[in-house]
Amino acid sequence: VSCISPQRVMLRTVASSSLAPSVKAKLIRAGFCSVADLQELRPGQLSKEVGVSQEEAAEILKTLHTDALPVNDGGLVARGVTALELLQREQAQGSIVTFCSALDSALGGGVPVGKTMEVCGPPGVGKTQLCIQLAVDVQIPMCFGGLKGQSLYIDTEGSFMVERVVDVARAAVEHCSLLAEDAGNRRKAMKEFTVEKILSCLFLMRCHDYVKLLAQSYLLPSFLSEHPEVRLIVIDSIAYPFRRDFEDFSHRTRLLNALAQHLNQLATQHNVAIVLTNQMTTKVWNGQSKMVPALGESWGHAAAQRLILYWEGARSSCSMTVTDKVRERERERENRECSEPRPNKWLVELEESFCPHLTCVLLYRLAVLSKSSRPDGGHCCHTRSLWSAHTPTP
Amino acid sequence: MTVLRVGMCPGLSHDLINALQSAGIRTVEHLVSTNIEELAQKCSFSYKIIFQALMAVRRVLLAQHTAFPVFGLDLYEELLCSTAILSTGNPSLDKLLDSGLYTGEITELSGGPGSGKTQVCFGVAVNISCRLKHGVLYIDTSGGMSAGRLLQMVQAQIPGAAEQMAALQRIHVYKALDAFSLLACLQEWRAAGLQLMSAGSSVKAVLVDSLSALFSHLVGGRQSNAGMSMMMQVAGELKLLSKDFGVAVLVTNHVTRDSSGVLKSGLGHSWSHVPHNRVLLQKVERPGSHTCLRVAELTKSSRQPCHLQEELDISYSKNLNPENQPVTS
Numbered sequence: 001v002s003c004i005s006p007q008r009v010m011l012r013t014v015a016s017s018s019l020a021p022s023v024k025a026k027l028i029r030a031g032f033c034s035v036a037d038l039q040e041l042r043p044g045q046l047s048k049e050v051g052v053s054q055e056e057a058a059e060i061l062k063t064l065h066t067d068a069l070p071v072n073d074g075g076l077v078a079r080g081v082t083a084l085e086l087l088q089r090e091q092a093q094g095s096i097v098t099f100c101s102a103l104d105s106a107l108g109g110g111v112p113v114g115k116t117m118e119v120c121g122p123p124g125v126g127k128t129q130l131c132i133q134l135a136v137d138v139q140i141p142m143c144f145g146g147l148k149g150q151s152l153y154i155d156t157e158g159s160f161m162v163e164r165v166v167d168v169a170r171a172a173v174e175h176c177s178l179l180a181e182d183a184g185n186r187r188k189a190m191k192e193f194t195v196e197k198i199l200s201c202l203f204l205m206r207c208h209d210y211v212k213l214l215a216q217s218y219l220l221p222s223f224l225s226e227h228p229e230v231r232l233i234v235i236d237s238i239a240y241p242f243r244r245d246f247e248d249f250s251h252r253t254r255l256l257n258a259l260a261q262h263l264n265q266l267a268t269q270h271n272v273a274i275v276l277t278n279q280m281t282t283k284v285w286n287g288q289s290k291m292v293p294a295l296g297e298s299w300g301h302a303a304a305q306r307l308i309l310y311w312e313g314a315r316s317s318c319s320m321t322v323t324d325k326v327r328e329r330e331r332e333r334e335n336r337e338c339s340e341p342r343p344n345k346w347l348v349e350l351e352e353s354f355c356p357h358l359t360c361v362l363l364y365r366l367a368v369l370s371k372s373s374r375p376d377g378g379h380c381c382h383t384r385s386l387w388s389a390h391t392p393t394p
Numbered sequence: 395m396t397v398l399r400v401g402m403c404p405g406l407s408h409d410l411i412n413a414l415q416s417a418g419i420r421t422v423e424h425l426v427s428t429n430i431e432e433l434a435q436k437c438s439f440s441y442k443i444i445f446q447a448l449m450a451v452r453r454v455l456l457a458q459h460t461a462f463p464v465f466g467l468d469l470y471e472e473l474l475c476s477t478a479i480l481s482t483g484n485p486s487l488d489k490l491l492d493s494g495l496y497t498g499e500i501t502e503l504s505g506g507p508g509s510g511k512t513q514v515c516f517g518v519a520v521n522i523s524c525r526l527k528h529g530v531l532y533i534d535t536s537g538g539m540s541a542g543r544l545l546q547m548v549q550a551q552i553p554g555a556a557e558q559m560a561a562l563q564r565i566h567v568y569k570a571l572d573a574f575s576l577l578a579c580l581q582e583w584r585a586a587g588l589q590l591m592s593a594g595s596s597v598k599a600v601l602v603d604s605l606s607a608l609f610s611h612l613v614g615g616r617q618s619n620a621g622m623s624m625m626m627q628v629a630g631e632l633k634l635l636s637k638d639f640g641v642a643v644l645v646t647n648h649v650t651r652d653s654s655g656v657l658k659s660g661l662g663h664s665w666s667h668v669p670h671n672r673v674l675l676q677k678v679e680r681p682g683s684h685t686c687l688r689v690a691e692l693t694k695s696s697r698q699p700c701h702l703q704e705e706l707d708i709s710y711s712k713n714l715n716p717e718n719q720p721v722t723s
Binding site for chain 2: 037080250298301
């Protein structure tokens with residue numbers, strides 16, 4: 001439907017069009033308040049009446065004409081779908097598994113494509129690990145229930161470790177090859193699903209401050225058009241660049257809200273899943289202090305789903321026996337390689353827990369889905385070390 | 395400010411318009427507010443042209459563009475036969491809103507993240523589509539729409555699969571991801587008529603979820619004039635839609651905390667005058683497990699006293715209206 005009936009154009013006002021405010025002001029001062037007034041004019045007449053150059057007048061007429069077109073042709077008018085069609089589309093769309101069954105069932109099958117999800121948690125709880133796992137899981141071939149898509153990883157903290165990606169990819173390939181033994185088409189798909197292929201389909205961008213991050217987000221539409229197979233965008237973390245050097249909090253809130261809406265637009269238009277990582281901050285309220293997600297209250301509305309990871313209770317008691325085993329292996333490892341100075345306590349625990357030689361459960365975490373499209377999604381699920389990137393021993 | 399054009403009324407010829415334009419009169423507003431004698435002296439027209447043509451044109455234009463006063467009694471009778479009250483599907487919310495959403499009015503629902511605004515919107519859409527069998531237009535601005543959840547809620551109200559599909563087909567979802575598309579959408583509907591949009595079933599409600607996702611970054615800064623004007627245009631369009639087409643409009647908004655820590659709805663002071671009824675949703679602070687209960691407070695209403703509070707259950711998992719019989723196929 002590319003022709004616009006004159007009646008439908010008649011009520012579109014100039015003030016609501018997407019022209020620049022100065023141009024709109026000139027048009028309104030010249031007496032044009034609705035698009036119908038401009039319909040019969042040529043660019044020459046318009047430029048004389050309004051006082052703009054002829055190229056600008058032609059540009060104005062073209063913009064007003066495009067605005068009235070449907071969204072597929074570059075315009076603004078959205079075509080509606082019934083809820084039934086939307087349901088069929090949603091059921092045909094897959095989701096990205098996390099290889100943790102409790103988390104997948106809480107999320108309704110995995111991380112949904114076409115929506116934004118926020119993962120919050122204290123430092124060291126495993127947000128980056130979850131993101132790395134998702135960046136590999138999105139590439140699983142379709143015959144195993146995956147999406148066979150590529151992923152884009154935007155790293156703002158410098159916490160991206162390629163070695164870890166190799167570990168996770170290797171474990172995923174092993175897991176899938178175990179499943180592929182019985183079916184022919186799966187074996188064929190396994191030929192393409194190798195560690196090298198996984199690494200080559202993972203795009204990495206590094207943004208060191210918020211200006212670069214905002215600029216990168218505005219370049220994403222062209223990137224996504226050039227790489228239509230991308231199904232996952234991870235921004236790790238979105239809190240870090242916005243928590244430094246910002247004195248004016250209302251300015252920060254406005255920038256964040258604009259970025260959130262832009263990301264929502266990207267997720268819907270290009271059919272990608274967007275996962276954002278956030279940090280925690282302490283809120284002092286009525287004499288009590290509580291850990292809440294950072295970046296303020298209005299940021300809470302940004303993502304469609306929000307997952308908050310906590311440590312369960314006191315980690316010391318339940319993990320004591322396990323850390324003994326860990327310490328043994330670590331001593332072995334230290335004897336083999338020269339030991340580097342340990343950066344901090346949290347990082348060490350993480351590396352211990354994700355040592356690729358261990359196959360059993362290590363540290364307990366709680367995951368709470370605090371915001372989702374279903375109200376019963378807020379239950380706590382106990383997750384056992386999700387990202388032990390290898391198959392559990394039978 | 396309508397531009398003067400040939401044929402707008404009899405007597406407005408091409409020569410007259412050119413002469414007026416050379417005197418600086420371009421729009422209807424200018425013409426009816428200038429003094430005709432001064433105009434005559436400026437343009438050096440002949441006396442006959444002034445008094446016969448211009449006065450006649452002025453009278454006709456005034457008649458075309460004036461609003462007519464209406465008697466209160468006529469207004470009341472029109473209100474009685476055209477207004478409908480739509481139940482929201484949640485009896486506690488209905489009690490708070492004086493039995494439901496009124497057509498011709500804008501109701502605003504605000505709350506923090508995860509407080510249940512989208513669930514209540516789903517509940518309203520499902521109730522209107524299943525029980526009242528009318529169409530619903532749902533504008534989704536932030537990707538929070540989940541058709542699977544709608545199906546769950548519909549299945550709790552209607553047993554048969556064919557009926558469920560028919561109910562889902564009465565809900566029309568539009569995606570408006572920035573302020574311009576929202577305005578374009580609303581103006582399209584006003585021009586084409588809402589019934590054309592829904593292909594048959596009469597539309598009784600328009601839901602916008604959420605308005606603050608589009609406008610919260612446009613208002614409140616130093617250069618917020620353009621954003622504020624877009625927001626007010628959207629407000630104007632929503633009011634016109636609700637009055638002209640007899641639909642109920644439900645809008646969601648976020649909340650902010652002011653300097654003393656009290657929760658208030660977002661989008662600022664100017665927006666707060668637009669909705670006729672405002673409800674604030676909050677989570678119930680119960681330690682331990684997660685609950686589906688929320689507290690709703692009425693912060694602005696044209697009918698009820700303010701600051702009434704009710705506890706709501708937003709799980710929508712069972713039939714919340716036991717006195718209405720479920721629909722059988």
